[in-house]
Amino acid sequence: MKGLRVVESGSGPAVLWVHGYTMDSTLWEPLWRLLPGWRHIGVDLPGHGGSEPLRPGTTLPALAARLAGLAAAEGAERVVGLSFGSCVALQMALEAPETVRHLVLAAPTLGGAPPDPAARRRYIELMTLRRAGGTGEQMTGLWMASPPDIFRGAAAHPELLARLRTVIGGHSWAELDTGAMAALTAHRHPPEDLARIGARTTVVIGDSDMPTFVDNARTLHRVVNKCRIWTIPNSGHLPLLEHPEMSVNALFDGLALSERVDSV
Template sequence: MSLYVRSTGEGRSVLWIHGYTMDASVWEPLWGMLPGWRHVGVDLPGHGRSGPLRPGTSLPALAAELAELARAESATLVVAESIGSMIALQLAIDHAGDVRGLIVGSPTVAGAPAEPGTAERYRALAGLARMGAEGEQLADLWMSSPPDIFLGTEDHPELRARLRAIVAGHSWRELRDGAMHGLSRHVHTVGDLRGIRARTLVVVGERDMPTFRASAGLLRASVPRCRTVTVPGAGHLCMIERPAAVAPVIAEHLRLSALEAEEEAGRADSRAV
């Protein structure tokens, strides 16, 4: 699987995982508010400049690909949003020793109930994609409500226009060849979530959809070291809708996670002497 990576800044590396039909460029405004870190953004398979998602790829297999990337980039801190958060959770479950700090926005738990209207929207998109619909037509359908995935961006016209341009360039190949099915079959159990060892922060928009607010509650109750933050006035894509509001919270969580990792490494070195 060929993954395209873009990085900026200097310092300890942070891996950033974007949402569906987007690419790592959506993080750039937030990166600019978080100096002192090396931000490593990956375009997910089938997105941006990365190669396609292979049909049959499971969520654990994709998480393993990202774990390999994280190790190559020395990134033990992970930030993700929406469907990216589902992948990040799997990464923290299966590769617990590689993830020391985790931030998930618009939390998506694999196997959790979907927001009403989501399945119908995917079917409509897949049908149009197989009929050869153009990118802008698919983007406008995907970004319409309900479900209210992009509703919060209506308060931010420049952001919405930028996202529309990115979504319009999406290939939609994963809908044409059914590759998305492999990811959607996985289920995160409470036992899985309890196995996450990373210091975890869940960021949710005040106006996010009910299923995602419920997922935030599930993570708070299940993940051992987890706290949640609600972003006032934000919708589903809370971290890219309100970067100035979330940047201080993200910076503090990254700082504490990195400090904890350094202290643990120091204790391990002491024991080895």
């Protein structure tokens, strides 16, 4: 699809992977190696990695519809999203229920849910630093500092932390200049919308994630008809990246070809 960088690995049923804010698809590669038998398709969100810039005014439904079109073209009925990527994946299931039949939402993010207070402050600090002419290194350092505890769990894994720092170090931060993230984050996911989701939904949460995301997981489990929660021990906000080996069972459950008969 023109304007979006797409990377692929493996063969088998197609899975579309949607990364978190300031990240890109290269971070999925260690996890993909643990999941043979699938055709993994990673897409860089607009404004991230090798994709085109995020256009001001782009709404979450518009972005989700675009990615759902990519999923349909690739035959990907399964979508995995992490953090902000989970918000996009959730909207994809609402925009294209005929395409998205399996959802895996890690560190689930809901449009309109109360934000983590420390994360909200950090966004304001990032905008202030950007306007003051902060360098890429300074922006990366501020974004990855704790609190908020977005990267606290990753700090226990030096190799992962180094990869994250490299990827985030290449982020342009142009969305802070244009205000392009505002239209995306303005979208709301009321319970009546979430209740329309027909995809088999697996929520993955770290046992040390921030309370906002734990609450989001509980909301999804309560409202979405076919939803199961997997908790990854000794993990923070990025469980799929922090503990890929421990996340494999949750991913197999979410991507399974057969129908699940229970919801835990």
